[in-house]
Amino acid sequence: MGETLTTWSPSCNGSVNVQLSGDATTSDAGALLLREALDRSGVSEAMEDHLVDPRDPRRVRHSLASQLRAIVLQRAMGWYDLNDTGTLQQDPVWQLACSDARGLTPLGQARPSQATLSRLLSCLGSDDNIDIVHEGLLRLAIWRYRSLSSAHRPRQVTLDIDGLPIEVFGHQGGSAYNGHAKARIYSPLIASLAESGDMVGGLLREGNAGPAEDADTWIPHLVQRLSEGMNRDVSQIRVRLDAGFTDGETLRAMDSRDIAYLGRLKSNSVLQAKAEPYLVRPPGRSPATPREWCHDLEYQAESWESPRRVVLVVQEKPEDLLFHAFFLVTNLNKLDYPPEKVLALYRKRGKAEAHMGELKSALNVHLSSTDRGGSTVQQVMARNQANLLLSLCAYQVLHGLRCLVETQTRQGWSLIRLREQVLKVAATITVHARQIRLRLGAAADRWWPSTLKALPRLSALS
Structure with missing residues (x-):
């Protein structure tokens, strides 16, 4: 620390x-684009209005909204660890992107520290606040x-429920070794909308939780x-x-609330x-293309109080003399x-798995709250x-920003590609006549003009 570098020449070119x-x-000019998207949603301000802040108002330096922005935007830009906060402390774009203040004031303010953001997680985890974060x-x-045009809003949406094992290190409260994952994990439930790829819910559960544990109360509330x-x-x-969630209690809870389901x-x-x-092969020679048949059945499992509709799917496989069969349960009317x-709708479940994979790869979801001091398992x-x-x-x-860019460019984008090609852009910041000017690097020339043109489509949520 404290060393200075005069000049250095790489050996490849003197x-x-x-x-x-x-x-x-800065190399993170795109943080301002994300701030614009977040501001248009109105979420950080709405959450701050309802969150319970236990701090002494006379000693507050950073509002809850500015701290929420810091964590959400840092993770969206690929700075997953709270320890990265110190690295970004003097970055002018990060000062601008997270601050409540306007004008030149943010450039003279310190950003929330790692310790401050860590205390925020404890504050948000309280009984009074956790539901507000979920909201x-x-x-x-x-x-x-709502930002979609009326013609592009699906009238019927499918809520996919799946587990997302998250590996943890050390002996964090509530985690447990899982033989299938071959790691110490938490076992949260994640809910996503299949038609749009939106994540709408997450429920953290202990590592040894059963597949459907808590699903019977959580899913109806979410719907x-x-x-x-x-x-x-x-x-x-x-x-x-998936098959792990079609137990009697979960299905009974959805039937009692008239929630349509298939699994x-x-x-x-x-x-x-x-x-x-x-499972009888029809007479005649089998065609070159494997065949498939669906049949409606009625079945009552031991844990079910009454029979339910079951769809039998029979598949012909060229490499197998016997038929393959699997079963779907549903309360959708015939x-x-x-x-x-029903089968076609179930097969679209692959979209949810793709969304979950992208969540893990682009956000590197990991949970690192440890049993510090006198923390209980419940607090962790x-x-x-x-x-x-x-x-x-x-x-x-x-x-949200990715979908905007896709509409504008008419091509598919992954979250990682969006971050690397649109958001991770270098810029030089100058201050003149009380104006802050960002001169973007040449990498912004390709995608920023169309992105900025489309930003007004992200209308505020009333």
Whole structure:
């Protein structure tokens, strides 16, 4: 620390001289684009209005809104660890992107420190605040939906529920070793909208939680809030489940609230016996293209109080003499959803898996709250629940900007490509006549003009 560099020449080319200039520069000019998107959603201000702040008002230096922006925007830009906060402390763009102040004031203010942001997680994890953070995530998804033109808003949406094992290191409270993942993990539930790729909910659970644990209370609450937020814009919210979630309690909870669902059933001897009459090869030579058949059945598992509709899917495989069969359970009515349509809807579940994969790769979701001092397991879990929801918020802000760029450029974008080609742009900052000017590097020439032109489409959520 404290060393100075006069000049340095790389061995590949002695004509190159590298110097430290001390100029006000940044490589994260795109943080201002993300701030614009976040401001248009109104989420950080709405959350601050409802969050309970236990701090002494006379000693507050950084508002909860500015701290929320710092964590969400840093993660969206790829600065996943709170320790990275110190690295960005003197970056002028980060001072501008996170501050509540206007004019030249942000350039003279210190950003929230790593310790301050760590205390924020404890504050957000309290019983009074954690629901507010979840509401903020829901609001981001509804804001994204409302930003679509009426012609592009789906009238029926599918809520995908899946588990997302998150590896942890050390012995964090609530984590447990998982033999399938071969690691010490937490086992949160994640909810996403299949049609739009939005993340709408996250529930942190202990590492040894069963696949469907807490799903019977969490899913109906999430559907209700989503339905209230989308008001009359959506005619139906369907829930799509994997085999681990089609237990009696979860299905019973959704049936009691008239929530439409479909999910895969684990095979058993009773189901196989019901399928046996349909596993007969029809006469004649098999065509070159493997065939597939769907049949409606009725089945009652031991944990179910009454029979339910089950769709049997029979598949012909060229390398196998025997048929392959699997089962889907649903309460969708047969008139609007014949067996073939139920299967087609279930197969779109691959979109949810793609969204989850992108969440892990682009946001590098990890939970690092440890058992510090006298922290209980519940306190550690609460901090990590807040941590998880803020990572999902970062995904939402990135995703909102990504969809805007896709519409403008008419090509597909991954979140990583968006970050690397649109957001990670160098800029030089100068101050003149009380005006702050950012001169962007040449890398911005390709995508920034069209992105800035499209930003007004992100209308504020009323």
